[in-house]
Amino acid sequence: MTSATFRTAWYDALYGPEGFYRRERPAAHFRTSVHASPLFGQALARLAHRLDLHEVVDLGAGSGELGEVLRAEGLSVLDIELGDELPDALAGLVVANELLDNVPCEVVEWDDDGAPRQLLSDLSPGPVVEGNDREWLERWWPGEAGDRAEVGITRDEFWASVVSRLTPGSLAVAIDYGHLKSDRPGYGTVTGFRNGRECDPVPDGSCDITAHVALDSLGGSIVRQRDALRSLGVSATRPSLDLAQTEPLRYLSELSSAGEAAELLAPSGLGAFGWVWTATDADTVRRASRALSA
Numbered sequence: 001m002t003s004a005t006f007r008t009a010w011y012d013a014l015y016g017p018e019g020f021y022r023r024e025r026p027a028a029h030f031r032t033s034v035h036a037s038p039l040f041g042q043a044l045a046r047l048a049h050r051l052d053l054h055e056v057v058d059l060g061a062g063s064g065e066l067g068e069v070l071r072a073e074g075l076s077v078l079d080i081e082l083g084d085e086l087p088d089a090l091a092g093l094v095v096a097n098e099l100l101d102n103v104p105c106e107v108v109e110w111d112d113d114g115a116p117r118q119l120l121s122d123l124s125p126g127p128v129v130e131g132n133d134r135e136w137l138e139r140w141w142p143g144e145a146g147d148r149a150e151v152g153i154t155r156d157e158f159w160a161s162v163v164s165r166l167t168p169g170s171l172a173v174a175i176d177y178g179h180l181k182s183d184r185p186g187y188g189t190v191t192g193f194r195n196g197r198e199c200d201p202v203p204d205g206s207c208d209i210t211a212h213v214a215l216d217s218l219g220g221s222i223v224r225q226r227d228a229l230r231s232l233g234v235s236a237t238r239p240s241l242d243l244a245q246t247e248p249l250r251y252l253s254e255l256s257s258a259g260e261a262a263e264l265l266a267p268s269g270l271g272a273f274g275w276v277w278t279a280t281d282a283d284t285v286r287r288a289s290r291a292l293s294a
């Protein structure tokens with residue numbers, strides 16, 4: 001079936017009746033910051049507390065591991081998954097960790113004449129891109145013959161619908177790996193993951209399919225995860241060796257935390273993720289900006 005565009009095939013492969021996310025447990029196939037360490041959720045809890053927010057909405061909650069950490073920090077948590085309707089109003093700290101990279105989007109390739117063409121389910125070239133997708137490409141991801149790109153409009157629309165529901169005093173944060181207009185990858189990023197390994201993004205339900213997010217087109221302030229987490233108190237500093245003598249158990253626990261923090265902060269790994277945040281009122285913008293700047 002080569003007439004479906006790659007986006008349609010991608011959607012069916014992940015979320016259709018036999019789709020990957022209907023059958024598989026995400027943590028068995030990839031590792032997010034949530035799986036890397038509870039320090040991640042604890043830092044988000046500190047962000048909520050600094051903004052006097054008591055509720056968290058975990059969008060794209062997966063198996064709900066983040067919610068467990070947040071509840072242990074005294075927050076009330078609403079897990080939302082695909083198929084749940086978004087409430088009309090979203091209140092509190094609204095987090096979407098590695099959700100947007102799983103929102104299927106059109107993949108395009110510029111032909112020899114410099115026209116962007118939609119790729120079909122087998123990644124062969126289809127019709128020339130027109131309309132909103134074309135405008136999005138011209139504004140956010142211009143290319144030339146031989147380049148490939150992912151049209152981020154489906155991610156932008158999803159995020160805009162989240163942000164439009166925010167109540168005053170609330171904060172929405174999308175956390176994902178991505179790129180900015182100044183550093184778009186020339187050949188796109190769509191890829192597959194199976195059993196923790198990268199694989200070809202074949203849209204047959206056998207693997208997760210993901211593409212990095214055009215963070216700047218979402219609209220919002222952007223801070224690197226490394227900087228956000230550091231400003232929320234995550235540190236990879238190892239405990240002093242003296243502690244090993246006086247309090248060996250505490251030393252081991254702090255050493256293990258430092259290792260987990262290093263993974264969350266790694267400049268070429270999870271630390272390079274972007275946190276794109278939006279609040280709808282000036283006071284929350286000011287407080288969030290203080291809480292999240294390194």
Ligand SMILES: C[S@@+](CC[C@H](N)C(=O)[O-])C[C@H]1O[C@@H](n2cnc3c(N)ncnc32)[C@H](O)[C@@H]1O
Nearest residue numbers: 021032034060061062080081082097098099102
């Ligand atoms: C990569 S997993 C991340 C899970 C979890 N947030 C974590 O960090 O471990 C992406 C999750 O987003 C969910 N998802 C994708 N599109 C969604 C949508 N439109 N609404 C709600 N959840 C969605 C998927 O079902 C999947 O559970």
